[in-house]
Amino acid sequence: MQVLNWVDWVVLLVTLLTIVGYGTWKTRGSKSVHDYVKGGNSTKWWTIGLSVMATQASAITFLSTTGQAFSDGMGFVQFYFGLPIAMVIICMVFIPLYHRLKVYTAYEFLENRFDLKTRSLTAILFLVQRGLAAGITIFAPAIILSVVLGWNITYLNIIIGILVIIYTVSGGTKAVTVTQKQQMFVIFIGMLAALFIILNLIPKDVSFTNALDIAGASGRMEVLDFSFDLENRYTVWTGLIGGTFLMLSYFGTDQSQVQRYLSGKSMKEMQMGLLFNGLLKVPMQFFILLVGVMVFVFYQFNPAPLNFIDSSTEKVLASEYAQEYQTLQEKQHAVFKEKKALSLQLAKADNNALKKDLWVLDSIERAHRLESKYLIKRAIDTSYANTYDRLNNELLAFENNTNSEAYKEKEEALKALYKASAKDTETNDRDYMFITFILKNLPKGLIGLLLAVILSAAMSSTASEINALATITSIDLYGRNLKEQKDEKHMVKATKLFTLLWGIIAIIIACFANLAENLIQLVNIIGSIFYGNVLGIFLLAFFLKFVKANAVFISALITQGIVIIGWWFDWMPYLWLNLFGCILVMAMACLLQIINKNEKPITA
Structure with a gap:
């Protein structure tokens, strides 16, 4: 068990309490669903960009990505190669449509195009996969503090979850967006400071270029892999093809991301925010991986434990x-x-x-x-x-x-x-590597700052997720299926109640979570199981007007079952499940529609 210095405690607590307190105070008193769910459409493009990045950059990003680089090198950055492509497509296709229809959620569009059951099915698929991911984003930082303090991990899951629930229930989407600006500032400062300190811990006669050579000698600097080996999870092709489909699904149909840019002041602000994310995200991930590689170089000159747990x-x-x-x-x-x-x-x-x-x-x-x-x-x-x-x-x-x-x-x-x-x-033990290095080698104060970095990332990602889960539950399921329309006050209270409920569910999932091969891979695997199917449904809605509701609904149910079986029996690397699910649901829906020509189309 590690004992934190009082300086680290002060830095950690002041940073976290300032973020939570500011977010709660700044966004209190939302009186309408428009304010609570869409933040009053007052968000500027650079805030959207930072909020989108903060939603994706959970604590898992800093724990697992650095551990991934330490073990296997820079190749994981190829996973993100499809992201800029996806951002352009979403800006050209998804955002104009969402903005024109003035939707609160991505799934409202599916009812306009198909029917209520298709909207409800895709909403439920989102709730399942994002609910699981929300639990994991709480569990990851709980691991950290259990290592640092020796506390029971269940208690830590509860404490972290409650911190997030406080400001998310209070201010809704605007609270999430406002706090994420401060969280991203802390993250950028903390990681830059970490890299600077690591380079200063390496022997003085070893330059940064020398460090890269040493890492390269052990295969850690192999960034690009152009092979067509399906057994290899991370290649240029899996990133450009499988990664593009995953990012299209995540940023275009996942409410935790869609809700971030739907709060924009205008369509132009939404598009600029996503393009800003597309330009900055790949360099950011490259930088985080580089930090992990430099920790590897540090351990070429300093003894490392056989196991970091x-x-x-x-x-x-x-x-x-x-x-x-x-x-x-x-x-x-x-x-x-x-x-x-x-x-x-x-x-x-x-x-x-x-x-x-x-x-x-x-x-x-x-x-x-x-x-x-x-x-x-x-x-x-x-x-x-x-x-x-x-x-x-x-x-x-x-x-x-x-x-x-x-x-x-x-x-x-x-x-x-x-x-x-x-x-x-x-x-x-890969997910423990970075935190172990931090605790044993960094100076007082910086330890507290980097713990705040990881916890800030966890809070920002979890807040976005439970905010989106509550929105989908309230608008797509609860509100849409009520026999009598309720007033604004009732719907705001209902959304707050669902936010609290999903926060509790996320805490429960976190309490039952356990270390997988790698936490960041686990989150992406969960997404890949569901995202391809959902993306296929949206592409059918956008581009294939002859396909109707029943064909899509039946195809989506069958596809989801097949994708789960394919993942279970390891038919292909998980990134390809996104492409597989997308193509399968589209092909099957088209085939069923051709067989059943009598169903009349429903158009937006």
């Missing part, structure tokens, strides 16, 4: 496998000393032989980290013994072969081992 290490050291783990730590320390010496040499002279040697040592270190996870898993779960023995033998064979020249073959073998073990291993 201290409690897991304590468990294995208290078990019968303590001696094996200690032996592994000794082997890892020997590898570290070799890596440090080679890294210092590489900083003085660019040498391909040194780079190959560093690659081999990095591969050995990966094997050691994987073996440490097996030992921890075995100490926690005795039923894991047979799996451990089998995989450990393969790892030893890999390690003993590291003097050969078949680098690529060994790399593929190691990746295969990772994939084979992923379903059995519950000790993944």
Whole structure:
């Protein structure tokens, strides 16, 4: 358990309480649904851009993205390559239509085009996937504070959830937007300060260019992958194709994002806000990944733990496998000393032989980290013994072969081992890497600031999500299905009540969440399961006027089932599920409509 200095406590508490207090005070007293849900259409373009970015940049972004870069390098940035393309399409197609129809939610349009049941189905699909994601965005920062303070993670989920609920219930969309400006300011300042400090912690005779060379020698600077390998999650093609469809779905049909730009003063402000996000988002993600890579470089000159989860290490050291783990730590320390010496040499002279040697040592270190996870898993779960023995033998064979020249073959073998073990291993520590580095290496005050960065990101994302969940529940389901139309005062109260309810549901989901392979991947996987289907429904509504309501409704139900089955049996990398779901629902709806020619169209 880490103990925060009083300076860090002051920085953390003042930052968070200022944001919550300002948002609550500034936006109190909304009297109409228009004010509460659309913020009175008073938001300027740069505020929209920051709000859209803040909604997507949850605590998971800073925990998991840096951990992803530490483990696998910069390649994850390819995931965002489709975002600028999606922003242009949304500005040209989605926003003009939403603005013309003066909708409160994206799904109102679907009733105009199709019927009530189609609107309700897509609204429910949104509630399921975004409700799950809201719980995860609370759970991620709760992990941080459980590490920092040693508090019960359930209590922390409740505390973080209540903080978000206070200002979101009070001020609605405007409160979310106002607070997100302050949150993004804190995030930018904190991450810039973190990179500056990390570079100053690296030895003085190692320049920034040298640091990039050292990271590149271990494969961490491989940004672009043009391969057509469907087994590879992150390539230029998955980003441009699968990523474009995911971003179209997320920014064009997900109410947590649509609600951000529907609050704009005009259609031009909405479009400029999204284009601003499209220009800034990819560089921002590149920068966050670069911070993770620089932490990797830092650990080339400073000893790193085998596993970044201290409690897991304590468990294995208290078990019968303590001696094996200690032996592994000794082997890892020997590898570290070799890596440090080679890294210092590489900083003085660019040498391909040194780079190959560093690659081999990095591969050995990966094997050691994987073996440490097996030992921890075995100490926690005795039923894991047979799996451990089998995989450990393969790892030893890999390690003993590291003097050969078949680098690529060994790399593929190691990746295969990772994939084979992923379903059995519950000790993944990538999401703990950045917070562990912060707590153990950064100066007083900056620790508090970076904790505030991560918590601010969590609050901004969660607030947008429960705000959108409440809006959809209130307008698309509750208000639309009432037999008698209620007045503004009633609907504002109902929306506030649904905001509170969804905040509580998110807290409950967070209490039952657990670490996946990687939290940022988990959120994107959840989105990819639903987004393609929903996007296909919207594209049918926009462009294929001959397709009618019943064909779309039936196709959407069947498609969702097929996509879930495809994800469960791992038919393809999850990003491709967006394209798969979109094409499937459109093709099936067209086919059903051709078969049933008698249904009359409903047009907007």
